[in-house]
Amino acid sequence: MKIEMYQMNPIIGNLKYNTQKHLEAIERAKKDHVELLVFPELSICGYAPEDLLLHANFLDAMSDSLDQIVQASKGIAVTVGLARRSSRYGEKGLLNSAAIICDGVLLGFQDKWLLPHYDVFSERRYFSPGREIRTWDIFGKRVGVIICEDMWQNASDIAKATYPRDPVRELVVYKPEILVNLTASPYQYMKLDIRLKVCQKAAETLQCPVVYCCQVGANSELIFDGYSMYVSRDQKLIKLGKGFVEDRIFVDTDLTERPLNLTFDPMHDLYEALKLGVKDYFRKTGFKKALVSLSGGVDTALVAVLAVEALGKENVTGYFLPSKKTQSLQKQSVKELAENLGIVYHELQIDPIVEAYGAVLKKDIQDPSAKTLESLKSRVRGALLMAFSNQSNALLLNNLNKSEMALGFCTLYGDMCGALGVIADVKKSQVYELCEWINRRHHTIPRSTMERTPTHEERYHPKHGEEGIEYLVIDKVLKGYIEESKTVQEIAQEGHLEESVVEALIKRIYMAEPKRRQSAPPLRVSVKSFGIGRRKPLTLSTRQIDEIY
């Protein structure tokens, strides 16, 4: 059978746009003599629609879209993803379903069984689990259809899944000749080979090829990398969709094709993920222009490079906001970077404004603390950037990294300003790796920026009586505690650190929770970001967090 996976980039909630894309794809596929056209999970509304699913009108409109798609499917088979009402099962009355359509007839629905509900996933908030499984007769072939997570319990050892049921296993008795999976699986650093293993395991269990069609595109915090896959009955990777762009992947299940080796460059993928995150945030919200802060450091340089690649240099404006203390080397680094990127940048001195604040405050604050002054400077910069944002209808991009966000090395309403936390899920050590990767490809980021080691930065310097903390130490704790859920003892031992250092850092992570609650949404690229997938109580004080780790 000739199958096309349409690795589509939907706009969440924009049913007209998404439906039009379905109809065009169906026409295209017919011309290319495709027999079965596969769309990703929830393709009509995009993943994740969140609380839009609570609106009756939205569900009605999705049902209307399906009718149009069914009408358009004469002479072809199509599987599309949608949310639909059903009073049959469970408390929520809503199912995450695949509609199976053949030659203009809606054969029925396959409902998702395994509803992910952890980290960034909230499917139990909306959906009841499906309970039935079968195969579908599509042009004489027995095709099994499942949705995303439904395949993961079957590979529970790899996927660490603990669902009570395994739809793949339950499909065995129906002897499918092809398994189709409609998926929306967010990118995270180094996840691709796990997905392949999960596909291979399903092919092994069912003794049939697996057609794994993924959503692509970024939606707020979540980035979907695409990379749809076709795995043969003998568990070989035969086709791999492109990463980070829409793609049409053609498969002929009757042919024997040469297997591919799954090779990927993790840095390339991380870079492309962030770029797509920026690009789609602007495209989908209808903004064109971005503002970036330039400081001469690696974080601002990385965000500027990403912005230029995502939006075009003509749409990016830089702002260098020095104070008296700023060194001439920084100025030189900023100039060089802007020239390399071909972007306009403005330079504005913050001191007159800081002094104006000082004059107004001095009546009540005779001797401002270092923290007060440092925060004030940061807020002056934030307000200047936001003035340009308001004036030009451009979005400010935030450049705080994950290590800073973790420990609260940032100022609310100051350097925390911005519409999107572009690198807020990228650890400082990864910022360096990415900058080096960028420079290997094309020397863009000035040597002076790369050589300005972060231990020399104010942020990582001893201040307010604290000990200085090297970013490599921070990143070890961040990786161990936040991303890998290890204990203090494990992190200390593996990282050759004192337990007291690890504990002190974890405490700081908790204490920064209220700050992060007001941060720009972070583009998620790791297994655990500080965004919607992290939910910690705000009313924790140092007194009580001893017991948590």
Place this chain on the structure above:
Amino acid sequence: MKIEMYQMNPIIGNLKYNTQKHLEAIERAKKDHVELLVFPELSICGYAPEDLLLHANFLDAMSDSLDQIVQASKGIAVTVGLARRSSRYGEKGLLNSAAIICDGVLLGFQDKWLLPHYDVFSERRYFSPGREIRTWDIFGKRVGVIICEDMWQNASDIAKATYPRDPVRELVVYKPEILVNLTASPYQYMKLDIRLKVCQKAAETLQCPVVYCCQVGANSELIFDGYSMYVSRDQKLIKLGKGFVEDRIFVDTDLTERPLNLTFDPMHDLYEALKLGVKDYFRKTGFKKALVSLSGGVDTALVAVLAVEALGKENVTGYFLPSKKTQSLQKQSVKELAENLGIVYHELQIDPIVEAYGAVLKKDIQDPSAKTLESLKSRVRGALLMAFSNQSNALLLNNLNKSEMALGFCTLYGDMCGALGVIADVKKSQVYELCEWINRRHHTIPRSTMERTPTHEERYHPKHGEEGIEYLVIDKVLKGYIEESKTVQEIAQEGHLEESVVEALIKRIYMAEPKRRQSAPPLRVSVKSFGIGRRKPLTLSTRQIDEIY
């Protein structure tokens, strides 16, 4: 049987503090000859512990706390709430349980069946549902024990619950003589009589009295009002715990007592809820001092009154930050309010700072737009307030109301600054009602403040070419669309509004989503706040929101 409900105020995550409170309560109860002491839901960790439940050490520590409580329970029966591991059921391996302890022996656990998963509740993220029910022999009585939501399906007509099972109904065959319910039910405006009806329904179904012990206290956005209840077998309200404070409620199931009438003043409760929200946020995070902005308007006045009552006048400092345009009447209102409250306030002119910004910006922005200027002024005020916050280690309270938050009548990093959105779930019309209620009790808020109608405020005035919108219109749409999930047509008809006006306002609500994502956490007092219980995609543009409502 002599029963005590201990309506406790736990600190989330502070197991030492909470355990100590359990042990003290047990000693106290023994002295008072109590036979059965009932704690609220998840009493050992507090509700809601959120992702703290994902830490193994936290679960271990909870289990240790339980051991201590069992040890201390010689000569008394106790039911306490905790989270516990169990590999027996489901995918999550964690249960929301009540431990039933009698005379120093842990009789067993009753696990929660119905796991709320909507709005602010995320129990399916952590817990698997319980599957068994029974009664427990406590000093010769058959006692049924259930947890919170478990009672609501039985009153599904009142509670609008749609769970597939009903633990109360399934308990009937065990013929309990008493039903105990461990609860953590957040306050919302006008919810109290629904709770009573749910208790009455259970009493009717089981033909036994209902002991309904509630958590009290505020945890970040959620406020728990207490008001524990005892309903007799003949469905009469016999005892009612106090609202908004810890309480010990004594019940003797063998006595026939005179029923109470459930009367409550909704304004009093709303006021007390907000007060407790402020008080507990400070107490639990370890802060003492608050800063409030004073403008001469009702919103700042209300927040100042709440802050003074919650924290004491000695801990509240006011800031009046006028510009050249500020009228002398406002100054007079501020002075009068501060005197009435007995708080210190500082006055600082923002113009010199705004001018300093203007001078720095004029190189690049010759003709700042009204939006740029208005936002800049708001950010100068925000930065001044935050400078005082940094300098004095005091938390800034935010005074934006729900009507402003809904439509985005607010400035990011400007008047959106603050640690807590004290009235961010209070509609403008309710702000007036509350202020009038306060003044009836004791004339605190100046007449000039009350008479300064919001249609005269800049916010609600035509600006940027928009039509002016009366706050009463805004509040009708807000109530209909956000709080009652009505359609445009219904809201227009019931409110005597043009559908186009309703649509335009709803569009604005969606467009303000990214702003609200960075707002201070709002104290939740309505059925639907703009806090953790609302999850909308950020990448919505005006193009696509037509289909949603």
